[in-house]
Amino acid sequence: MNFYDSAFLALISVAGLLTWQQYHKKEDLPEAKTLIENAVTPHAKAEASQFTRLYITVYCLVMGSDWLQGPFVYSLYKDQFGLPERIVGLLFVTGFLSAAISGYFVGQFADKHGRRTACLIFCCTYSISCFSTLVPSLPVLFSGRIFGGLSTSVMYSAFESWMVTEFHKRRIDQAGTSLSSMFGIMTTMNSIVAILSGVFSEWLVQTTHTKRAPFMASAGLLTVAFWIIFGYWSENYGDSHSQDRTPASLSPQVNARQQNKRILTLGLASCFFEGSMYLFVFFWTPALKSAASHSNSTNLPPSLPLGMIFACFMGSTMLGSLLFNLLISKYQLLSPSRLLTMIFATASSALLAPIIFTSETLTFWAFCVFEMCVGMYWPSVGYLKGRFVEDGVRARVYGMLRIPLNVFVVVALGIMQEGEAYRNSVFLVCSGLLLFTSGVFHWAVGEGS
Numbered sequence: 001m002n003f004y005d006s007a008f009l010a011l012i013s014v015a016g017l018l019t020w021q022q023y024h025k026k027e028d029l030p031e032a033k034t035l036i037e038n039a040v041t042p043h044a045k046a047e048a049s050q051f052t053r054l055y056i057t058v059y060c061l062v063m064g065s066d067w068l069q070g071p072f073v074y075s076l077y078k079d080q081f082g083l084p085e086r087i088v089g090l091l092f093v094t095g096f097l098s099a100a101i102s103g104y105f106v107g108q109f110a111d112k113h114g115r116r117t118a119c120l121i122f123c124c125t126y127s128i129s130c131f132s133t134l135v136p137s138l139p140v141l142f143s144g145r146i147f148g149g150l151s152t153s154v155m156y157s158a159f160e161s162w163m164v165t166e167f168h169k170r171r172i173d174q175a176g177t178s179l180s181s182m183f184g185i186m187t188t189m190n191s192i193v194a195i196l197s198g199v200f201s202e203w204l205v206q207t208t209h210t211k212r213a214p215f216m217a218s219a220g221l222l223t224v225a226f227w228i229i230f231g232y233w234s235e236n237y238g239d240s241h242s243q244d245r246t247p248a249s250l251s252p253q254v255n256a257r258q259q260n261k262r263i264l265t266l267g268l269a270s271c272f273f274e275g276s277m278y279l280f281v282f283f284w285t286p287a288l289k290s291a292a293s294h295s296n297s298t299n300l301p302p303s304l305p306l307g308m309i310f311a312c313f314m315g316s317t318m319l320g321s322l323l324f325n326l327l328i329s330k331y332q333l334l335s336p337s338r339l340l341t342m343i344f345a346t347a348s349s350a351l352l353a354p355i356i357f358t359s360e361t362l363t364f365w366a367f368c369v370f371e372m373c374v375g376m377y378w379p380s381v382g383y384l385k386g387r388f389v390e391d392g393v394r395a396r397v398y399g400m401l402r403i404p405l406n407v408f409v410v411v412a413l414g415i416m417q418e419g420e421a422y423r424n425s426v427f428l429v430c431s432g433l434l435l436f437t438s439g440v441f442h443w444a445v446g447e448g449s
Helices: 003-023 031-039 042-081 085-113 116-134 139-153 157-167 179-208 213-232 254-296 307-332 336-350 360-388 391-414 420-445
Strands: none
Touching: 003 139, 003 307, 003 360, 042 085, 042 116, 042 139, 042 157, 042 213, 042 360, 085 116, 085 139, 085 157, 085 391, 116 139, 116 157, 116 213, 139 157, 139 391, 157 179, 157 360, 157 391, 179 213, 179 307, 179 360, 254 307, 254 336, 254 360, 254 391, 307 336, 307 360, 336 360, 336 420, 360 391
């Protein structure tokens, strides 16, 4: 068993231990929480369980459709279609630009015409993006990236907006299921789906001998998600749907300013952390290869098991989400805002590994720490957005929060260069931005959120 196989086994073993700790140690629950859970009626528990299963099923299908095609987008364009590197880069930039431009409008559409309707449209537009890979024509491929960027904006705004609004409307928290635990479950399931999707997509490519296969499988998952949403989801809207809404000016001005400051800080955090995450996706492979070459006694380029390393990263992400569930939902040792402050600082340190270390092993484990931070980040920021953003404008605000992120990534991709010096400068800049975000977040959001 090589090093990466052993690392994956260790990560999955720890994740299994934390899962057992989370779901099989009921006696460790705080007394007040135990009394609340005992007071919940069987009908309320059944409704909460049904709601959770219904949403998580669709969520896993949607995220699975994204994970299936993700590892092969670049390879499809570059290796199978034989497109020049410059064209491949333009295709990626087109997707992010489409997401940035559509960010506000798709959220506004979802609030006005319904989040369920927006989710149904997502299934259609993302399927169109998948089917565009069947035609290796540049106009068709660029159109597919435009639909893909539009779909990404919907995916990260409408689905979560629908869930949080329904969660509040149905009073799921009174049935013993907290919003933080819901986001923790989502992130854990997303990590599991990512690992399974990576294995399945690799098998599909080897079986069919075409990199188009994962995209067709993705369209199949989207079709199943469409019919579940169409048949079982209820509709909810934002304030723009109703002309009788209460004006925002009726809220106390001090509270409004505080909420706006917190929302803007969340936008800053999303921009820098998720932007660093996207850049990490581009640079982790050459960074690990560079570290491996320092300990390579031959002149041959190092060969890394990229699939197993990706599985290790996804295992680290799952480990982070399980830690979130234990720290926040079960034992309530930290507030989500305090945890996010620690996440940004830790991620900042982890991104310095390629600059400080020349060891492949240390660089790998530092990257695993970064992915663990990603696993804790998603449920933490999701919970805070669920608290700070009003249901009436939720999809609109969620869409707007992603606009700076997409602009950040477009600019970074636009000036991207090859070489270790440039790569290290990217890690250094991202590390500095995350450290800055940690300080700003601590000041603006506070400890009790």
